[in-house]
Amino acid sequence: MKLYHVSGFHKDESSIDFSKSAKPTRDSMLEQVQQARNIRLLRDVYNNSELLSATGWEPYRIVAELIFEYIRENEYPDSPSRLVYPFFSKNFDDAISFNREYRNGEGGIFFSEADATKVHYYDMDLFTEVSDAIRDNGDAPLTEALYIHAQKNAREYWKTSKDGTTEILYAGFPTVTNIEETNMKTITPGVGIGNYRIGMTQDEVEAQLDSEHLHFDQSELRWDIADGFLAFSAAKGTLQEIGLTGAKAGRFHSVGVGTTVRQAQDALGAYTVRYDGLDVLLHPKAYPGLAFELAENDSDDDSGILYNEQTKITWFFVYDVDAPEQELYHGDIVGDSDNK
CATH class of the missing domain: 2.60.460.10 (protein yfey like domain)
Known part of the structure; x- marks a missing residue:
């Protein structure tokens, strides 16, 4: 089967080797996963300038990712990590839609042959809802209610639901080719x-x-x-x-x-x-x-x-x-x- 990946950072490159491309971000985030075990530590993460610099991500995404990863590590350890493995769309039309909505149509679209046994489907809407809620909370401290809601969504996400907007995590590190290089x-x-x-x-x-x-x-x-x-x-x-x-x-x-x-x-x-x-x-x-x-x-x-x-x-x-x-x-x- 073929899978499709959208990248803004690598959009002008002919290919991406996932075993190397995201390692600094992965390492920085994985060091912080245990911070998601309670709300006080997560509030500290929100203002961690070193982590913001290392990942290039917005604070609300960092907090959401850490909550989801903490739930995965402790309750769904057989599922592939969002912080380790690459994301894909299941077909080219979905990649086009993702590029338009989340990359302003400016990302590069890449594809790769994939091993179907390494493909895991998840409901992207469950993560996006949490990330958006934390963002909309602004600079206010993360609330207990929002923290509990994020954990609930994370558990639903890791059940491998195919409802909502489907995204794929691929439990491997393929090299993907820029689609514009192919023909x-x-x-x-x-x-x-x-x-x-x-x-x-x-x-x-x-x-x-x-x-x-x-x-x-x-x-x-x-x-x-x-x-x-x-x-x-x-x-x-x-x-x-x-x-x-x-x-x-x-x-x-x-x-x-x-x-x-x-x-x-x-x-x-x-x-x-x-x-x-x-x-x-x-x-x-x-x-x-x-x-x-x-x-x-x-x-x-x-x-x-x-x-x-x-x-x-x-x-x-x-x-x-x-x-x-x-x-x-x-x-x-x-x-x-x-x-x-």
């Missing part, structure tokens, strides 16, 4: 990007999206994916253009999003520039089937200059060189590096 990597002009190939049918592309678990919004001829799109031919129904943007879009011979026109010429050689009335596109002459969209000219004058050597690339496209012009129009030539 949008190898760029071949006129042929495709990664596992997506010009000429694929919609069924073939959809099967690929399912296997790689990329979220997309689908219309008849254009499917919007994370930081990009897939466009299909109206005549043939096959994939004819792939567009990508963003920091993880990949590079072709060192050229990608953020590269300047001059840097692109140094790497890829001569080029033409076309303008279709909306977008300015740079086409390397030696690489048919590859184009780069250039940033809008932010000059305040009315010179009509659409780009210069320092203009940066914002998108890149791999397309079908045999696509009919009425379906894939690149515009009129407005610049040529050989005619300067």
Whole structure:
């Protein structure tokens, strides 16, 4: 089975090794678990600046985690620790939802093949309710009633309930792969990007999206994916253009999003520039089937200059060189590096 992990801290990394990544936080928290045995000690934890610094967590989360871990250690010792093992979502849609709600959509999504015998399901709502209640209590001392309520929720949580919002604790330390590293990597002009190939049918592309678990919004001829799109031919129904943007879009011979026109010429050689009335596109002459969209000219004058050597690339496209012009129009030539 596949599991999905959302990370804000590691979002730009290609993979995470859980046996190493969270060890300092784990060690700092595990040293404090016995503080949860009574309310007075927990109140001291709330103001423990060293623990706050070591974990990077908010005080209310630290207190909630310690209460849950204390109950687990003493009453459910066979359950995997929240402080030791990584969390996962059971499918990609759940990971997308978690990322939007708890990471403002800015986290990286990772996946891993998992051993089903190490998968443990819990009700995330039981923990979130406690954490939110402690947070809403503000700087006031933790009350006896809230302490008792937190213990009650912890006991319900460790019963492995599947009600509410399900989260998974995995009793192991897998290495997970950033999902954006799996299929949008190898760029071949006129042929495709990664596992997506010009000429694929919609069924073939959809099967690929399912296997790689990329979220997309689908219309008849254009499917919007994370930081990009897939466009299909109206005549043939096959994939004819792939567009990508963003920091993880990949590079072709060192050229990608953020590269300047001059840097692109140094790497890829001569080029033409076309303008279709909306977008300015740079086409390397030696690489048919590859184009780069250039940033809008932010000059305040009315010179009509659409780009210069320092203009940066914002998108890149791999397309079908045999696509009919009425379906894939690149515009009129407005610049040529050989005619300067």
